[in-house]
Amino acid sequence: MKKYVLFDHDGVLVDTETWYFRAGQRALAEVGVTLDQGQYLLDMTQGLGTWARARTAGVDEPTIDRLRVARDRYYQEYLRTEDIEIDGVADALAELSRHVRLAVVTTAKRADVELIHEHRHLLEVMEFVLVREDYERAKPYPEPYLAGLRRFGATAEQTLVVEDSARGLQSAVAAGIDCAVVHHPFTAGQDLSQATYRIGGLAELKDVVLGC
Template identity: 70%
Template sequence: MKKYILFDHDGVLVDTEFWYFRAGERALADIGLTLDKDRYLRDMAHGRGTWAQARAAGADESVISRQRATRDEYYREYLRAEAIEIEGVIDTLAELSKYVRMAIVTTAKRADFDLIHEKRRIRRFMEFVLDREDYEHAKPHPEPYLTGLKRFGATPAETLVVEDSSRGLSSAVAAGIDCAVVHNDFTASQDFSRATCRIKTLAELTDIIRTGA
């Protein structure tokens, strides 16, 4: 039976993946460029995203720096305005808290994470949160999840990662940790062949943890 769960955040606990893409799409449109979704998803699997396409289109670094800040503003606008809750998350975390210790390991910026959770109840179930400022190498590098293991004092065998992207799955696999991939419409086309299991909703985790499946 697993004793610890390390949750990814975006697309797992809150439905933000599309809005992050949409913010980047708007930021590139401002400078006359189109963000191709399929290429974005392929790049994302390798830890790249919006700016790989901007560079390929010839945008210089000063323009990218300016539009990155614009993208962040657009994203926070969406976080304030859009419905990003995922049904059943709070009930599932409450049930899981009877069996395991939990934490979040996210590539989100701290400012974005704090904005998302100003009025949400998810953090109360987590012993800690590791965001992008808490480690050097982002997913798909194993460092984020290895840092989570160290913080818990846990072994890989005792731990389950929950992800929704192939980038996050690669990070978990590289850290030697079993990974359950939860369905997300935005990332559904990515390669999850190395996942320990695939689930439609977080609610399925309760049986997985209780039965040790």
């Protein structure tokens, strides 16, 4: 049995992955750059993001800085107006919290996490939330999950990571932590073969945790 669970945030607790992509796509369209979803997902596994295609297309850094502000504004607009709930998450977390200690490790910015959870209660069962500002090297580097282990005072063997993307999975594997990948249609086509477990939703996680 595991004693600690470190959750990714976007795509695991809330359905925000698509909206983040669309916000970047919308911003890049302003300078005539098309952001292809397949290429974007491939770039993400290599530690790149929205702006990799822009740089390839010759967009300069001052323009990218301006587009980043626009992307963030569009994304927060979507967070306020779109349905980002994932069915069953709240109940699954409540049940898990009776058996193991829970926390969040995300590459999301603090401002976005705070906006998402302003009127939600999912984080009440979490002992801490680590966001992008809390470490220098984001996923797929191991630093985020190693920081989670230190915060808990846990070993990798005692801990399970829950992810939905290849980038997050790579981070967990690099940190030496078992990883359960939950199905999400946005990232389902990525190489997730290194996952220790594959689950359809968080409702299945209790059996994984207790059976480890």
